[in-house]
């Protein structure tokens with residue numbers, strides 16, 4: 001077995017942030033990192049200050065961090081934010097001396113690395129590659145520029161800069177090639193969806209925050225056995241199956257897809273649009289929500305925002321409150337609150353685990369097909 005990566009999580013918290021909020025943010029980061037198999041979270045530092053423009057943590061903390069990296073033999077530093085490539089580069093430079101193989105990740109790197117572990121189809125793999133190239137590019141030029149400046153001191157400056165220009169062009173060409181390849185696959189995918197629509201084959205798509213129980217519901221409705229796990233981003237590709245509607249006496253296509261998460265940068269959403277094509281064009285959307293999650297309302301908002309961003313065209317979105325079996329507290333009160341707040345989305349209450357509420361959900365789908 002390969003040795004586990006030794007990781008340190010680094011967070012900078014605005015002095016005005018409430019303590020609970022700060023703890024929650026770190027918890028989410030911890031669970032994200034834990035999805036990345038083969039890691040050992042050695043230690044965590046949370047620093048109350050404003051993010052530093054050059055190094056995120058500030059120069060004093062950066063030196064302290066370098067000490068920890070050396071002493072605790074850290075290989076990966078994960079920053080709980082999306083930062084500029086120059087910041088990642090500056091921090092790497094400080095830590096290099098302690099460990100020449102040190103990797104500094106921000107949230108995008110982390111998410112891309114997790115995606116990479118789960119990607120199965122050519123389409124998903126291409127999407128990740130493009131997003132990664134976009135994200136890594138500036139860091140590589142940064143390194144190139146630094147080396148060229150050092151070389152500049154001994155009179156070879158011109159050559160260095162030409163090389164960087166060549167490197168940038170090569171990088172851009174590669175991204176373009178990958179994008180063309182992805183567009184070809186997406187076009188085929190879209191044509192297939194259109195053919196289905198022309199044949200009057202309706203479609204239902206399952207969306208929701210990661211770990212809400214989307215795949216569990218999909219397996220139940222489509223009688224499939226896709227992997228279900230108590231982890232984030234288990235599903236990365238879209239998978240389709242068939243759902244039989246007994247009253248209408250017809251089959252519709254049903255699809256499961258990647259889960260959403262807060263602070264997902266637009267560039268990533270954009271790249272993942274081709275995976276989300278089933279959802280964009282579905283007739284009915286089932287938005288699955290973990291009703292036992294204390295952060296339920298915030299997560300609903302995150303999903304709503306992303307659905308708006310990808311311009312979902314469905315005529316009906318049904319809110320499916322899952323895991324009612326695990327709900328703690330006053331069930332009646334929650335029920336009333338949800339019914340009032342989300343009336344427009346015909347709230348359904350189910351438990352996939354206990355097969356509760358499924359027939360009612362199916363008849364609600366039928367009403368909207």
Ligand SMILES: Nc1nc2c(ncn2[C@@H]2O[C@H](COP(=O)(O)OP(=O)(O)OP(=O)(O)O)[C@@H](O)[C@H]2O)c(=O)[nH]1
Nearest residue numbers: 210211212213214215216230233234235259352353
């Ligand atoms: N208590 C309870 N747990 C459930 C229920 N439905 C799903 N789960 C659990 O929730 C976890 C996530 O389930 P998945 O179906 O993988 O969730 P997902 O939304 O597809 O997750 P990603 O693909 O990772 O975004 C698993 O541990 C399931 O066993 C339910 O009705 N009740």
Ligand SMILES: [Mg+2]
Nearest residue numbers: 214215234235
């Ligand atoms: Mg899933």
